[in-house]
Amino acid sequence: MAFDNILIENIIHVIISYKSRVLVVGAGLAGSTIARVLAENGIEVVVMDKRKHIAGNIFDFVNDNNERIHRYGPHLLHCNESSEGLVFLSRFTKWINYEHRVRAQLENGTTTSLPINKITIQDIYKKKFDNEKEVKSFIDSIRNKNLIPRNTDELFEASVGNKLSDIFLRPYTKKMWGVDPKELAVSIGSRLPVRTNSDSRYFNDNFQALPKYGYTKMIENMLKHINIKVLLDSKYSKGMEIEYDHAFLCTPIDEFYDYCYGELPYRSILFEERKSKGNDLSAPVVNFTDNSIYTRKTQWNLFPNSGKRISNFNTLTYEIPCSMRENPGEYYYPVHTKESRKKYEKYRKLSLQKEKITFCGRTGLFRYIDMIPAVMIHLKIAKDFLKIKKI
Ligand SMILES: Cc1cc2nc3c(=O)[nH]c(=O)nc-3n(C[C@H](O)[C@H](O)[C@H](O)COP(=O)(O)OP(=O)(O)OC[C@H]3O[C@@H](n4cnc5c(N)ncnc54)[C@H](O)[C@@H]3O)c2cc1C
Numbered sequence: 001m002a003f004d005n006i007l008i009e010n011i012i013h014v015i016i017s018y019k020s021r022v023l024v025v026g027a028g029l030a031g032s033t034i035a036r037v038l039a040e041n042g043i044e045v046v047v048m049d050k051r052k053h054i055a056g057n058i059f060d061f062v063n064d065n066n067e068r069i070h071r072y073g074p075h076l077l078h079c080n081e082s083s084e085g086l087v088f089l090s091r092f093t094k095w096i097n098y099e100h101r102v103r104a105q106l107e108n109g110t111t112t113s114l115p116i117n118k119i120t121i122q123d124i125y126k127k128k129f130d131n132e133k134e135v136k137s138f139i140d141s142i143r144n145k146n147l148i149p150r151n152t153d154e155l156f157e158a159s160v161g162n163k164l165s166d167i168f169l170r171p172y173t174k175k176m177w178g179v180d181p182k183e184l185a186v187s188i189g190s191r192l193p194v195r196t197n198s199d200s201r202y203f204n205d206n207f208q209a210l211p212k213y214g215y216t217k218m219i220e221n222m223l224k225h226i227n228i229k230v231l232l233d234s235k236y237s238k239g240m241e242i243e244y245d246h247a248f249l250c251t252p253i254d255e256f257y258d259y260c261y262g263e264l265p266y267r268s269i270l271f272e273e274r275k276s277k278g279n280d281l282s283a284p285v286v287n288f289t290d291n292s293i294y295t296r297k298t299q300w301n302l303f304p305n306s307g308k309r310i311s312n313f314n315t316l317t318y319e320i321p322c323s324m325r326e327n328p329g330e331y332y333y334p335v336h337t338k339e340s341r342k343k344y345e346k347y348r349k350l351s352l353q354k355e356k357i358t359f360c361g362r363t364g365l366f367r368y369i370d371m372i373p374a375v376m377i378h379l380k381i382a383k384d385f386l387k388i389k390k391i
Pocket residue numbers: 025026027028029030031048049050051055056057058072073074075076077078234235236237250251252269331332333360361362363369370371372374
């Protein structure tokens with residue numbers, strides 16, 4: 001009888017003290033957002049990443065020269081100042097205001113403003129405009145107004161004409177996507193704005209900033225919670241989720257299903273670091289307009305959350321877009337075509353059968369997502385999960 005009582009008491013104790021356990025694969029922004037929300041709601045979370053560092057593609061660090069480097073390309077945060085994503089991130093970092101400006105390097109070595117605006121057109125056509133109306137009517141005179149674009153190349157011609165397209169848009173786009181802009185859907189080219197005023201900012205948003213102590217510190221603060229355990233240098237493989245009540249996988253969805261419907265296409269980027277003793281660049285990021293392999297270069301110590309260099313050189317990073325074969329495992333930009341979207345939809349439908357797994361992040365959702373949208377999407381995923389209590 002006494003033995004039965006002890007057994008029942010033990011069972012009750014186990015039930016009361018049982019905490020749900022969730023696995024999150026990927027310590028990037030998507031995974032860390034989910035982990036934090038669940039941890040704050042009493043769930044034990046194990047976050048696993050195959051890399052040796054947290055923060056995924058927004059990882060930054062200070063090098064020996066006291067410069068803050070973003071290892072996977074420059075990341076600029078921009079959004080509406082009332083965004084829920086910004087409110088969430090502001091719990092984990094202070095911000096330094098920074099409005100991003102980009103220059104484009106021309107054939108003769110000089111640079112001009114990007115995205116195309118009044119200043120760019122004045123520089124290229126050696127003209128002076130007094131007001132926006134004049135700029136607009138000039139653009140109308142050089143663009144192909146009668147063309148109804150069926151692809152990115154035609155969109156360029158219809159919006160700014162061939163001369164500006166040949167300098168600023170066609171070579172860059174071809175390098176970026178590895179195909180002629182004629183092969184790309186109109187939606188790819190439509191991301192690039194054309195302005196009739198002198199606004200040379202890269203983004204329009206009313207909040208533009210960098211985390212004061214870097215993105216890695218921000219993610220470190222997000223993951224600092226008694227209910228979160230982080231395992232680095234740990235590659236997820238199928239089946240590991242069995243030990244957990246639920247798994248959020250920020251991993252390529254096609255890989256999980258052994259590419260049964262074929263591979264989802266991505267573009268990757270190789271980063272080439274150089275030490276430069278020359279003058280500062282005319283902006284932290286300078287785009288190339290030539291036919292070389294490089295799309296852009298970044299001078300890190302020009303960003304306001306970088307320290308001043310301690311030696312007499314600046315660190316620059318040159319970007320070379322490439323195929324996944326040239327940079328295996330480094331997924332950057334999902335290539336959206338009709339065919340790839342259909343393929344992803346098949347994988348998505350298949351994944352609905354797995355009640356205990358949710359695919360997340362850029363590669364789980366096969367979607368290019370900026371940082372703030374990434375936070376908002378994953379806040380919603382985590383909150384929906386808590387609501388329907390799948391566990
Ligand atoms: C070149 C580039 C520039 C960008 N610039 C900007 C910008 O200026 N502004 C902006 O707002 N956004 C920018 N972004 C977008 C930003 O990087 C994303 O919003 C953000 O990184 C999304 O994070 P994620 O968690 O989805 O993916 P990731 O950061 O890629 O995180 C996924 C993590 O999962 C891990 N992982 C994958 N598979 C496994 C496995 N099997 N086992 C264990 N771990 C695994 C990976 O190692 C990685 O750390 C840029 C993106 C790129 C590619």
